[in-house]
Amino acid sequence: MKLVVMFAGLLAAVALSASASAQTPPENPYPAKNLKVFVAAQTVTQEGALSNFFIRGSTVVFRSYAGVAKTKQVLTPKTVKSFYVQIPGQPNVKLTYLNRRANGRWQWTGSWTVPADYALGIVPFKVFVKTKSNRVATFTQIPVATSQLTITSSVDASFLSEAAAAARGAPNALDVFLYVDTVNGTRPSGAKPRPVGCTQTNTFKRGEQLVFRIWGTEASNGSILSTENVKYAYVKIPGQPFARLNWGAHGPTTNRVWFWTAAWNIAADFPLGTTTFRIVFKTEANKFGMYDHVVTITP
């Protein structure tokens, strides 16, 4: 009898635990919980403006960087077997190494001119890298539709100011690999909302809402950065209080992914021109990740 009661109790506990955990959505870190090889990519104009909207006939510049977990080495031609962009219905775009000292970490670039008859809509491109030690990695875009590469019939050029590159050269090795971009927030406090929210851009008008989107890995073991292994994370905004980065769920309910964000409303008197924002992560293993993101502020 005692045994039966014990089993019943055990089953009830298991059932309670299972039902509760089944209903709580799991953390779904973007792009995965662990990456043995980190690879990140952005799309920019030929002038270097971050954008995911392009018209037919324009040139999309893909820029990328990658690194290997454990060794923490950033990939260079010496360690890469192949590095390319796969675009549906198009020849692969080979990425070549710039090797410029002051181009930040986006050293691998390639260009694609959008054909005049290319279908309008989202381009689900992928970036593939294979190391000489035969490790492979793939980059896919964050599944937020408005921030994905899109071929459209017109683009608002006022948001495509030439952007200065980060002043730092490419690092040889990193303790923390970071992907960083910025999108326009849907709730600007002092400007008219753009027709489409959450599009990638590094040109903002005063009064708009700038949203940093970041994901990354701890280089020593490839673990994705989350609240579990990060002590603190923030964006250093010149002349302003730091903006704390938040780990959370984003995207449609059917495909929520988790990454870091911080929203900042640009003050009406914020200095015009290019501004460098420093992103800082400190992990529980006392390793730092830093990234300088350059944004152009316009009237």
Place this chain on the structure above:
Amino acid sequence: MVVAVLAAVAMTAAIAGAASAGTSASTKKVVFSAKYSGKAVVNTTDTIATITANGVGKGSVIGAGKVSGKGKANTAVRPCVPFTGLGTMTGTGRTKLTFKVVSGTRGCGDEAGEVFSLSGRATVVSATGRLAKAKGSLKLTGVYDRGHGTFTVKFTGTLTQ
């Protein structure tokens, strides 16, 4: 005579030193990790939400058991809602850990305000059983799903005992 007094003083100091060294040596570090999932009821009046949470789970040292807690949140602050409260983890062998969720702890909501990422710290108020006299602060991380009223929470850190 003076020599005798000095010797006695020196001996007393030596004994005191040894005793204090013994105290510090007897303090041990306990690596703690526990994960729970369950239901949370949140009632909001104006911008103050009262939270009642109950869950089951297990952890190192504490074993399988339950977590429960009560707290308050300020929903006027978005997208990350700060919350504090008091809770207990109970495990096997009469092991119980009472903790306080401290200021700086928050839940960051998604665009719909449905799924919240929980992060912050919980300091140990009292402990019994295998964790008797344990002190310290634990990292708190987890997820709260407002739509389903469910949560998962993880406590990690090193306590001294």
